Amino acid sequence: MRTTRLGGSAVHASELALGCAGIGNLYHPVTDDAARATVEAAWNAGIRTFDTAPHYGLGLSERRLGAALRGRPRDAYTISTKVGRLLVPNQDDSHGDDLANGFAAPASHRRVWDFSADGILRSLEASLDRLGLDRVDVVLLHDPDDHAQQALREAYPALERLRAEGVVGAIGVGMNQSALPARFLRETDIDVVLLAGRYTLLEQEGLAELLPEAAARGRSVVIGGVFNSGLLTAPRPGATYDYAPAPRPVLERALRLLAVTERHGVPLRAAALRFPFGHRAVASVLTGARSPEEVRDTVEQWRRPIPDAVWDDLRAEGLLALNTPVPVPTPSAPATPSKEPS
The missing domain is CATH 3.20.20.100 (NADP-dependent oxidoreductase domain)
Structure with a gap:
């Protein structure tokens, strides 16, 4: 890998x-x-x-x-x-x-x-x-959401x-929002942002400011929460989003995503895993697991080829903005795709 x-x-x-x-x-x-x-x-x-x-x-x-x-x-x-x-x-x-x-x-x-x-x-x-x-x-x-000033001035x-001093190799911030990490990118010399849940196939809040800022400064972003608390693994009534039951409009959007990927024979979670790598600032995707079976499934889905037509149809149906970078071309082996300019 x-x-x-x-x-x-x-x-x-x-x-x-x-x-x-x-x-x-x-x-x-x-x-x-x-x-x-x-x-x-x-x-x-x-x-x-x-x-x-x-x-x-x-x-x-x-x-x-x-x-x-x-x-x-x-x-x-x-x-x-x-x-x-x-x-x-x-x-x-x-x-x-x-x-x-x-x-x-x-x-x-x-x-x-x-x-x-x-x-x-x-x-x-x-x-x-x-x-x-x-x-x-x-x-x-x-998560310094409510402690921004102390985090910037002291931490x-x-x-x-x-x-x-060489005690640690890289430093950064890990959060479930994009605005404060973008401020850290502008005002400090951090190496990396861990952005959870805010740059996924379901929503791309991080694309507005954080990801372009990281790319312009040569900093890296690790994407967590690519399944939006499980919603993109199996969207159905009662599925969770941001650790709570998904609101109806969010669930409906996830179901539309599912319909597009299934039309091409691609599991939604496979597309969700691969999607963030379209942006050149993304260095890694972070996924949780509690068993070997979950790990093996994640790796299998990540390696699955994604036809370019999947991204085309998601754009055509208004589920991805036209300027959203996507992985191209999709590999048939576990290599990293080339990336569109962001």
Whole structure:
């Protein structure tokens, strides 16, 4: 699987990356053995980039990922983790579970927002301990939506110093919106943006500002949430979008997308996986999995050829704007398509 350098850094990301919220018990429990097997399946498929965070299962994802990669050559893979939420132990022994935050894990800790310089250093140190590593490759500011000023004035300079000292290889921001990451691209020297859910076959908010900004500055974008919380895997009444039941107009749009791709014999999830690579700023697509079967299906769909007529018909039916870049030509093997100018 091909890798791409992230921005101006020396860090590379594989075209597909494994998002590790699932092995942190996102919504449902996963056993230690299943988590290890999921990471192993990704490795066997050629995936060499793994994204985690303290938020995922209150550190469970980081612990499991570190254990699963132990023994692998350290220079052979890229690990991305996040900062901005400190995990503070709960004093009450009867703490229950963390399902209110989406994770089927014991609520042994609570999350405390902290984008101060000291908070960034403490968060990274704790992540390294959970991962069992002496370094990570990428550190992202995680969801600073309501903490923009502190993230820009305190957290970012701390990350910049860590990068200058060689403690981390690349720095950036990971969010579910495009406006604030675009501001980071304009006002800082980040290497990468992880954009979740806002540049997909269903919606292209990121195309208005963020992606052109990244391309113009030689920075990279990793796209997460390409299935829009599962809606583009199987659009039907009750399917989720942004972690809630999909509104009727959104569901209807997804069903129209499905009708077009099925007309060409292409699963909707295959088109959704391939679509972001049409933009030259996109370095990698990040997808979550909680089992080897899910990993293998993702890789199989990503490798599936997509006829150019799929993109043509999506444009003709008004489901993609005429100026939206798409992958051309679609390969018949797992190579990266050439990209239209953005």
